[in-house]
Amino acid sequence: MSVADGTRAASFVAAADEVLVEEHVPAWRKFLDELRGSSKGLSGFVMIVLVLLVTAFSPYLMPHDPTEQIIAHRFAPPVFDGGTYEHFLGADNLGRDILSRVILGTQTSIAVGFLVVLIAVVVGSTLGAISGYFGGYVDTAIMRLADFQLSFPFILLAIIFMAIFGPGFWSLVVALAVAIWVNYARLVRGETLKLRELEFVQAAHSIGVRDATIIVRHILPNVMPSMVVMATLDIAWVIIFEAALSFLGLGIQPPTPSWGVMIADGRNYLFESHWMTLGPGLAILITSVAINLFGDFLRDTYDPKQARL
Amino acid sequence: MTAARPAAGAPLLEVRDLAMHFPVRRGLLQRTVGHVRAVDGISFALAEGETLGLVGESGCGKSTVGGLILRLLEPTAGSVLVRGRDIAHLGRGELKPFRREVQMVFQDPYASLDPRQSAGAMVAEPFAIHSLAARGEIRDQVARLFDRVGLRREHMQRYPHEFSGGQRQRLSIARALALNPRLIVADEPVSALDVSIQAQVINLMTTLQRELGLAYLFISHDIAVIGHISQRIAVMYLGKLVEIAPRATLLAGPLHPYTEMLLNAVPIPNPRLKRKHQRAVASEVPSPLNPPTGCRFHTRCPLAEARCRSAEPVLREVRPRHHVACHLR
Numbered sequence: 001m002s003v004a005d006g007t008r009a010a011s012f013v014a015a016a017d018e019v020l021v022e023e024h025v026p027a028w029r030k031f032l033d034e035l036r037g038s039s040k041g042l043s044g045f046v047m048i049v050l051v052l053l054v055t056a057f058s059p060y061l062m063p064h065d066p067t068e069q070i071i072a073h074r075f076a077p078p079v080f081d082g083g084t085y086e087h088f089l090g091a092d093n094l095g096r097d098i099l100s101r102v103i104l105g106t107q108t109s110i111a112v113g114f115l116v117v118l119i120a121v122v123v124g125s126t127l128g129a130i131s132g133y134f135g136g137y138v139d140t141a142i143m144r145l146a147d148f149q150l151s152f153p154f155i156l157l158a159i160i161f162m163a164i165f166g167p168g169f170w171s172l173v174v175a176l177a178v179a180i181w182v183n184y185a186r187l188v189r190g191e192t193l194k195l196r197e198l199e200f201v202q203a204a205h206s207i208g209v210r211d212a213t214i215i216v217r218h219i220l221p222n223v224m225p226s227m228v229v230m231a232t233l234d235i236a237w238v239i240i241f242e243a244a245l246s247f248l249g250l251g252i253q254p255p256t257p258s259w260g261v262m263i264a265d266g267r268n269y270l271f272e273s274h275w276m277t278l279g280p281g282l283a284i285l286i287t288s289v290a291i292n293l294f295g296d297f298l299r300d301t302y303d304p305k306q307a308r309l
Numbered sequence: 310m311t312a313a314r315p316a317a318g319a320p321l322l323e324v325r326d327l328a329m330h331f332p333v334r335r336g337l338l339q340r341t342v343g344h345v346r347a348v349d350g351i352s353f354a355l356a357e358g359e360t361l362g363l364v365g366e367s368g369c370g371k372s373t374v375g376g377l378i379l380r381l382l383e384p385t386a387g388s389v390l391v392r393g394r395d396i397a398h399l400g401r402g403e404l405k406p407f408r409r410e411v412q413m414v415f416q417d418p419y420a421s422l423d424p425r426q427s428a429g430a431m432v433a434e435p436f437a438i439h440s441l442a443a444r445g446e447i448r449d450q451v452a453r454l455f456d457r458v459g460l461r462r463e464h465m466q467r468y469p470h471e472f473s474g475g476q477r478q479r480l481s482i483a484r485a486l487a488l489n490p491r492l493i494v495a496d497e498p499v500s501a502l503d504v505s506i507q508a509q510v511i512n513l514m515t516t517l518q519r520e521l522g523l524a525y526l527f528i529s530h531d532i533a534v535i536g537h538i539s540q541r542i543a544v545m546y547l548g549k550l551v552e553i554a555p556r557a558t559l560l561a562g563p564l565h566p567y568t569e570m571l572l573n574a575v576p577i578p579n580p581r582l583k584r585k586h587q588r589a590v591a592s593e594v595p596s597p598l599n600p601p602t603g604c605r606f607h608t609r610c611p612l613a614e615a616r617c618r619s620a621e622p623v624l625r626e627v628r629p630r631h632h633v634a635c636h637l638r
Binding site for chain 1: 376379381401404405408412413415416417420421422423424425426434435438439481484487488
């Protein structure tokens with residue numbers, strides 16, 4: 001083999017090594033491509049966007065003042081049950097427009113859902129990362145705290161919280177956040193245990209990156225996909241439990257409209273005026289189905305190992 | 310840099326009686342039932358601009374030596390001196406200047422790069438951590454490093470999965486070079502690559518050494534690769550150094566039976582050529598949890614005598630610059 005052949009062979013090898021390289025595609029483009037290919041993801045995504053739009057523009061979308069009581073319209077039936085467009089979803093026992101109240105209730109549900117999950121993610125992932133990264137007594141302490149907390153049934157925990165702080169928006173948020181932070185602590189701890197042994201963490205050490213920076217810059221971004229999936233599905237769970245606690249009188253207090261409170265009010269009139277529960281019930285159903293569909297799609301796409309068969 | 314002021318005549322790196330024993334814990338109370346003696350008292354020195362190859366079978370503790378030199382592990386005993394300064398007992402902050410002297414290239418080009426960090430950010434990180442360049446200049450510096458290791462500048466915004474194995478290892482080298490170190494510990498840098506790509510990466514490393522005057526501690530299980538790149542070769546067996554000599558001396562006339570065995574294991578690309586000393590590679594490596602008494606190699610050594618089972622041989626200079634730990638030499 002001549003020298004020229006040698007160089008040609010070498011450049012051929014170099015070219016072969018480059019062929020393996022994929023085209024660079026930005027992350028958001030990949031997301032949109034995936035979303036287009038999934039009817040589940042797309043329908044969930046569209047429904048969520050609609051719910052968020054309703055939340056954002058609720059003052060302009062409400063046909064009535066949600067607290068205005070029109071005595072003459074008490075128990076007015078919805079359009080599809082012989083009513084008029086004046087009250088599309090009917091009116092309640094005090095003559096308040098149900099559609100307006102459902103629209104305003106969106107704010108409460110979305111606010112509680114996002115706030116609770118945000119707090120749980122921040123607290124849970126911080127404690128989980130510390131636990132997994134440093135190990136030892138810190139790990140044992142945090143994980144035993146998590147076990148202790150998990151041993152309480154959630155409703156009991158919520159009742160304890162309400163007894164101590166009194167029912168209201170913030171005690172509801174805290175009670176729900178306390179119920180789910182463990183999910184994130186455990187997830188992040190497990191992933192951290194795995195990641196901290198990998199060579200790129202060792203490489204960061206050898207460059208001189210501090211532990212806190214390693215956690216924030218190298219470990220948490222790698223747990224992010226699993227965390228986003230879990231957070232999305234948890235938002236739906238939180239919205240349902242916000243409604244459940246409000247239904248029991250442990251959550252949002254009237255007159256703030258909440259789907260749970262509305263269902264509780266409607267319960268007494270279930271046989272005569274089913275529409276009092278129908279409106280908020282449908283709202284809960286649609287929102288949680290939308291979030292679950294989208295969450296499932298995210299899990300299938302970004303975290304396939306978590307997908308259950 | 311005050312912390313790394315060269316002590317007069319001190320070598321770039323010196324390792325003295327370095328040991329790393331990992332405790333083995335069992336049972337409910339996590340009692341320590343024994344120690345894995347991954348590294349059990351080894352000493353060597355490395356000069357500026359030199360390449361020392363560290364070779365041995367898997368599990369003999371060579372990677373642990375790398376980790377100890379970088380202070381990724383806390384040694385059980387012994388010291389690691391960089392230009393005469395012991396870094397084995399430095400605190401976190403005091404370690405930082407030392408980080409600029411010694412850097413590492415890891416084995417697995419897939420695990421050694423953060424999958425969520427772009428190539429550019431990865432190479433820029435050392436500059437930022439050590440405040441080596443102003444914000445505006447970091448990009449230029451990173452681009453220059455990309456040129457230096459043969460990566461395209463346009464690839465800076467790519468993520469690790471968008472690179473091939475060889476390119477990833479180049480990226481790893483660029484990151485190690487960012488701090489302008491004097492010594493690079495390369496832990497099996499090519500063993501995860503295709504043979505053709507191996508040659509490219511090794512050539513790159515040799516070129517960089519010539520241009521920048523780098524010293525390498527090149528760790529590998531492949532004595533052929535080690536023989537190609539090193540000036541001196543150290544052979545490790547079960548946490549101990551058994552032989553250390555200049556390359557030519559060691560390859561031509563190995564003194565330790567283990568070195569001989571390793572050399573014999575290198576395939577000869579000629580089926581008609583009979584090996585001179587065809588000896589079966591006997592049995593498996595004993596457990597470092599409970600290493601054999603006396604000479605650790607005696608269980609597999611074809612020449613073992615009674616004293617090999619009882620007395621542990623020390624590493625001594627039997628010929629100029631040729632050290633071996635064997636009773637029979």
